[in-house]
Amino acid sequence: MFKKIQVGSSTQLKSSAVRGLKASVVEQYPALAQIIDEMVPKKGTPVYSIKCQNPRGTLYSVRDEILFVQPKNDLIFPTLRVAMQYPGMMKSVTVDKGTIRAALKGANIMAPGLTSEGGSIEGDIPAGTPVVIHVEGKSQPIAVGKMELSADTIRAEKTGVAIISVTFLGDGLWKHEK
Known part of the structure; x- marks a missing residue:
């Protein structure tokens, strides 16, 4: 799906959107509940939502590292690096x-x-x-x-x-x- 990517606009998420992202990730991957605050810090570190044009979807980035991907109208998936x-x-x-x-x-x-x-x-x-x-x-x-x-x-x-x-x-x- 993400064989080649073409990124579009990047937007810093508000704290409420970050909380929503973290809640969705923990709901889908309960094993991350203990470490989600390390992966996606509460304050001080911006979290970005990057629109992806090809394929359509959203990338979620923290500290210049893409942690999660969400194909259009689908679940949130960890990147392979996170899975490793x-x-x-x-x-x-x-x-x-x-x-x-x-x-x-x-x-x-x-x-x-x-x-x-x-x-x-x-x-x-x-x-x-x-x-x-x-x-x-x-x-x-x-x-x-x-x-x-x-x-x-x-x-x-x-x-x-x-x-x-x-x-x-x-x-x-x-x-x-x-």
């Missing part, structure tokens, strides 16, 4: 090694990449849930995405688009500097 820094913040899936090349080009994750040998989906993850994507045998994630199908459906059908890729290693967000 706080590994237990969201549900995780593992893809097989054959999926790496396509995933690093921004392709959506197909169900066979999760159901074949080397891939796994732990527990029940409903459709629409943000997930971090790992590769078998590697500890660091390679992408952040949104479940298109539930884990049960993926296991049963073993076909189709399973995860919509939002941000991945080496994409425009990874390379972007404010």
Whole structure:
């Protein structure tokens, strides 16, 4: 989704908007409740909302670092750097090694990449849930995405688009500097 980004206007958020952003992030990612004030300070450090023209959405920046992205009319997702820094913040899936090349080009994750040998989906993850994507045998994630199908459906059908890729290693967000 954020393969290449084209940023537009940048606006400093008011304190009420920062509180709303923090509340939304904690609601979606309860594991961040204890550290959200470190990530997004209460006072003294400005938080910016950056409009993104291509793809449409909003980037949230603190200390010149983009922490969160919100595609138009969608959930708030952490950037891959944030997902790496706080590994237990969201549900995780593992893809097989054959999926790496396509995933690093921004392709959506197909169900066979999760159901074949080397891939796994732990527990029940409903459709629409943000997930971090790992590769078998590697500890660091390679992408952040949104479940298109539930884990049960993926296991049963073993076909189709399973995860919509939002941000991945080496994409425009990874390379972007404010």
